[in-house]
Amino acid sequence: MARSGGSKSSRPARKGGRPAPRGGSASRSPAASAPRPARERASRPEAPDPARSFRLGVVPGATPGKWIAAWRERLPAVALELIPLTVDQQHAALTAGMVDAALVRLPLDAEQLHVIPLYTEVPVAVVPADSHLTAADELDLSDLSGEVVIVPRDDVLHPVVPGAVAPGFDAPETTADAVATVAAGVGVVIAPMSLARLHARRDVAHRPLRDGPPSTMALAWPREGDSPDVQAFVGIVRGRTPNSSR
CATH class of the missing domain: 3.40.190.10 (Periplasmic binding protein-like II)
Structure with a gap:
């Protein structure tokens, strides 16, 4: 008696006679199977090294x-x-x-x-806010003739002002101290623009010095x-x- 054919596989055959795999797992890409935590760690910024x-x-x-x-x-x-x-x-x-x-x-x-x-940097003259020198947009060293020119101990320009008046007091320790003296209505300070801005205050003004010493x-x-x-x-x-x- 002939055997029943029901025991044979009902899976469709691939070309060449081999049956197709079940589940389709062989078709997954390597990228899709990469562990997610590893990819996330790779995208995180490097933490600061306190030893460096x-x-x-x-x-x-x-x-x-x-x-x-x-x-x-x-x-x-x-x-x-x-x-x-x-x-x-x-x-x-x-x-x-x-x-x-x-x-x-x-x-x-x-x-x-x-x-x-x-x-x-452009050199500037720092003057009292109500000084007559603020009438001009720019100054020359000659405009400071007759003015008390204060040179602090931390001066970086070493200005030479023809006709300037020497202060009747000791040189201030810092540019900030010198600007405070100018704010009190005494004298003029010559400094780089950045220092004038660093020590800016309402009671002083500054004007560029066209022929002043640069820094x-x-x-x-x-x-x-x-x-x-x-x-x-x-x-x-x-x-x-x-x-x-x-």
């Missing part, structure tokens, strides 16, 4: 805000630490390794340093302290994109 930081020295008047923002975007794992410096401290801080790099004022002894000039800001770092982090900051200051080569 970049120390940037900054003299008064320097404005590194946009560079700091770019650093935090490109190197979030490296903390940027701002170290306030006076102009008198800037060279020693760099050569003694107190900072990795610094925004400084020239002139600066560059024998042990790399120095990149960045920009030159150049620069980025400096030790020749022996070059590192990938230093070069990363140099690149940011110079406007390189993350994918730019040196």
Whole structure:
């Protein structure tokens, strides 16, 4: 008696006679089977490393805000630490390794340093808000003849004003102190524009000095302290994109 054919497989045969697999699991892509947690971890930003930081020295008047923002975007794992410096401290801080790099004022002894000039600031005369000197939009040094010119101990311009009157009191310690004296109605202070803005107050005004001594800001770092982090900051200051080569 002939056997029943019901025991044979009812699955459709593939070309070539082999039956098709059940469930379709062989058609899943490798990407679809990748563990989700691993993909999520790869997309998370790298956490800051407290053991690694970049120390940037900054003299008064320097404005590194946009560079700091770019650093935090490109190197979030490296903390940027701002170290306030006076102009008198800037060279020693760099050569003694107190900072990795610094925004400084020239002139600066560059024998042990790399120095990149960045920009030159306009000098201004800071005067009392009610001074007759505010009638002009710009001044010349000759306009300050007969005025009491105050030169603070932290002065960075070393101005020479023909016909100026020497103060009858000791030089103030800081530019901020000198501006406070001007606010009291005594004298004139010559300073870079950034310092005039830093110490701005309602009872003083400032006017550009067309022939006054300028001040150049620069980025400096030790020749022996070059590192990938230093070069990363140099690149940011110079406007390189993350994918730019040196």
